[in-house]
Amino acid sequence: MTEWNSYNAHHARIADLGLNRLQAAAYATVVALGSGWLLHIGKSVFVPIVFSILVVYVITGLSRLLLKVPFLGRLLPRQLGHMLAVLVIVLALAVIASLIATDFAKVAALAPQYSASLLNTIQDLAQKAGVESAPTWATLRQEMLAQINTQRLIGTTVLSVSSVVTSLIIVLLYVAFLLVEQRALAAKVSGVSDDPRKVAHIRTIVADINARVGTYLALKTLVSAVQGGVAWAILAFFGVEFAVFWAMLIGLLNYIPYIGSFLGVGLPVAFATVQFAGAGTVLALLLALSAAQFVIGFFVDPYLMGSSLNLSPFAILVSLAAWSTLWGIAGAFLAVPITACMALVFAEFDSTRPIAVLLSRNGKA
Numbered sequence: 624m625t626e627w628n629s630y631n632a633h634h635a636r637i638a639d640l641g642l643n644r645l646q647a648a649a650y651a652t653v654v655a656l657g658s659g660w661l662l663h664i665g666k667s668v669f670v671p672i673v674f675s676i677l678v679v680y681v682i683t684g685l686s687r688l689l690l691k692v693p694f695l696g697r698l699l700p701r702q703l704g705h706m707l708a709v710l711v712i713v714l715a716l717a718v719i720a721s722l723i724a725t726d727f728a729k730v731a732a733l734a735p736q737y738s739a740s741l742l743n744t745i746q747d748l749a750q751k752a753g754v755e756s757a758p759t760w761a762t763l764r765q766e767m768l769a770q771i772n773t774q775r776l777i778g779t780t781v782l783s784v785s786s787v788v789t790s791l792i793i794v795l796l797y798v799a800f801l802l803v804e805q806r807a808l809a810a811k812v813s814g815v816s817d818d819p820r821k822v823a824h825i826r827t828i829v830a831d832i833n834a835r836v837g838t839y840l841a842l843k844t845l846v847s848a849v850q851g852g853v854a855w856a857i858l859a860f861f862g863v864e865f866a867v868f869w870a871m872l873i874g875l876l877n878y879i880p881y882i883g884s885f886l887g888v889g890l891p892v893a894f895a896t897v898q899f900a901g902a903g904t905v906l907a908l909l910l911a912l913s914a915a916q917f918v919i920g921f922f923v924d925p926y927l928m929g930s931s932l933n934l935s936p937f938a939i940l941v942s943l944a945a946w947s948t949l950w951g952i953a954g955a956f957l958a959v960p961i962t963a964c965m966a967l968v969f970a971e972f973d974s975t976r977p978i979a980v981l982l983s984r985n986g987k988a
Contacts, residue, residue, distance in 0.1 A: 663949050670953045671790050675797030677840070677960060682708045682802065684837050705802055722867050729865065824971070832967050835933075836960050847877040850919050854887070857911045861904060863895055877919075879955045880939050884916040934963060938982045 662669060685708040812825055851874030858866035869891040876883035892909045899905055934942075942962035946954035962982065970979035980987070 659949065666950050670950055671793045672797060673957050673961065674953070675794045675801060677957070678794065678798045679801045679805070680837055680840055682712065682798070684841060685711060719871060722871070828967065828971055832964050835963055835967065839960065839963065843878060846919065846923060847874040850874055850877045850915070853915045853919070854912065857908070857915060858891060861908050861911070863891060863908065864898055869894070880943050880959060882943065882955065888912045888916050933983050933985065933987070934959070934966065935982065935984045938962065
């Protein structure tokens with residue numbers, strides 16, 4: 624009888640353990656779905672906040688680099704480092720905006736030439752496809768207008784531009800307040816708990832997140848600059864118009880893992896089909912840009928990004944798909960830093976540590 628009771632108690636414990644695991648899995652699924660729904664409907668609130676945090680990372684990192692310069696470190700107080708970093712960023716953005724404005728002026732001047740080249744390409748394709756009457760801009764415009772609600776298109780464009788401007792202003796406000804709050808961060812962490820061990824643990828987590836995300840942004844910016852420089856050299860060699868603009872766009876798209884590489888090739892090549900009449904030049908440009916993107920985007924970039932954040936390439940790809948679904952293009956840019964922060968937090972708790980291990984590159988959380 625004693626053995627039978629022991630047998631029943633053992634199986635009861637196993638059943639309870641299985642039930643507890645099932646309940647935990649069900650709770651985790653509900654929490655994940657609820658969090659995803661909240662993040663999706665709160666996109667307009669969360670996206671500017673996350674972007675502002677990344678901007679603060681950039682400003683802080685640049686400030687440290689500037690203060691390490693011998694003569695600047697001696698002449699400028701540490702408090703002015705952030706102001707100097709902001710000034711450098713603003714000047715860089717002003718230069719980029721000036722280059723883009725100049726390129727747009729060139730586009731307006733060369734628009735008739737591009738229009739004629741594009742029409743010739745369309746007519747050649749129509750002739751090869753066996754279309755009897757060659758299309759003209761009048762017939763193409765008529766067909767396009769029949770399919771497009773112009774009033775709705777204009778309204779959508781105006782709303783999109785207004786949304787981008789509003790989001791930019793909100794991000795700048797958040798950045799200003801975050802830089803002010805940064806001074807009191809250490810005191811706030813110390814006041815979270817009366818237990819010194821818990822405070823030290825929180826500080827370790829924050830320091831680890833700051834180090835890894837800061838390293839990622841620095842490496843990503845370096846790789847993007849190299850990618851843009853290589854792309855500019857290739858585009859200038861082939862004589863592609865607006866090579867500087869395309870190079871900056873390719874460098875910016877490099878912040879989006881994997882997909883950015885395809886867009887960085889497709890967009891300038893699509894423009895080259897309008898500029899160049901011969902298919903040979905376009906094909907050579909496609910091969911050259913693809914080779915550069917393949918080497919940098921599929922070997923150097925994932926390796927540096929994965930080793931700096933300890934994220935597996937598959938986890939990066941899944942995070943890109945998930946955050947792009949939740950937040951669109953903004954989610955594609957923010958996917959990797961957010962996933963890295965989540966992995967670091969998951970690693971600090973026993974219940975979520977297996978998730979951090981699965982997300983890691985080397986199996987160590």
